[in-house]
Amino acid sequence: MDYRTALTTCTYCGCGCNLYLEVLDGQIIDTIPCKTSPVNEGKLCIKGWNVHEFVQSPNRLTRPLLRKEGTFEEVSWDEALEFTASKLRDIKEGYGGDSIGFLTSAKATNEENYLLQKFARAALGTNNVDHCARL
Amino acid sequence: MIKEVKKRVKELLDSGKITGFLGLRDMNGHVGPHLFCDGGDLEALVLGDRERPGDSRYPLNKQLIHLARSYPEDTFGVLVRGCDERGLKTLSTWNQLHPDKVVPVGIACPQELAEACECLRPYPDEFVCGEKVEGCPYDSVAQLDGIDLAARFDHWMREFEKCIKCYGCRDICPMCFCKECSLESNELIRTGDIPPEMPLFHLTRAVHMAGRCIDCGLCNEACPADIPLRTLYKKVADIIDEEFHYRPGYVADQKSPLNILSQPGVE
Structure with missing residues (x-):
């Protein structure tokens, strides 16, 4: 079992909200807003809440x-x-x-x-x- | 306080009773959920009281469900306050967690946090640190009940108007475990439309919190528009208590009356 919560910054816009990506056995399974971030103080917009979905989306372009x-x-x-x-x-x-x-x-x-x-x-x-x- | 918690977690991990302990870790300048798997590596374990009591709480039960779904045979420890323990008991009645596979490590909340939360029982059944303080009544509900119905309706509509429909209240909620959500059902709430239909969006969620909300207040803290959702769900809990004499999570194995009503043969 490999369970991690990785602190990172939302890539959706320039605000710079901090969030944890919940990673279980190499798969990102959920997004958790960072409570101690001075930028977003435990809150996110609807896009930030769904970061874990787009990272692994099959529609995402990975090569030119x-x-x-x-x-x-x-x-x-x-x-x-x-x-x-x-x-x-x-x-x-x-x-x-x-x-x-x-x-x-x-x-x-x-x-x-x-x-x-x-x-x-x-x-x-x-x-x-x-x-x-x-x- | 933290010493007692670390000692207990170390015992649990070293004895092999639990695969891991889901708690909070202070790392890289931030506090977040973490699964501790080594009894010798508990240095960064914290309780979520950074600048003031309970200011960095997380829905650990939600993360626990994720682990339990993938590793149903393993037993996990989890850090619980009074509200989290109510969550564990309620999630067990909804068949989301098996109580035999969860070892709660309890902490009692201080007076300051109990008052800020208006928590009826700010401590779990068993706790390894903290002092038991008296529960606090729902003053915010009483205050709103004191104004007439039309003004109260206006108050809530003004609050709901601030909503940016981020779904954060649902996403942070440790009791929201459904695979299909009414708030994304096109017959009820059209997902592509902003702002949400008022008051339908918020009242749909409020109804779903009936018999389920354990009053942890994480929705309130996650709301970017500062809508006092906790007060709304406290009121819903009061109504369920008046009608059915039930509050979620205070008594183990007690099912929600709304859960029982939906079973065949019950009128």
């Missing part, structure tokens, strides 16, 4: 997909990044940096969001950066 001849195919990270970089370069050279926009995410960390806007401004030369939290 690339559309080839109309259908999605699993590809390696190298291939996905190579394809994306070459397309971004083509569009920038053909139509200018402002023809590209970047949508960042509340599910990413502060640091990752910083990197993305830096990439948009410094590498692609555009201020077209937006975020789902600005709805």
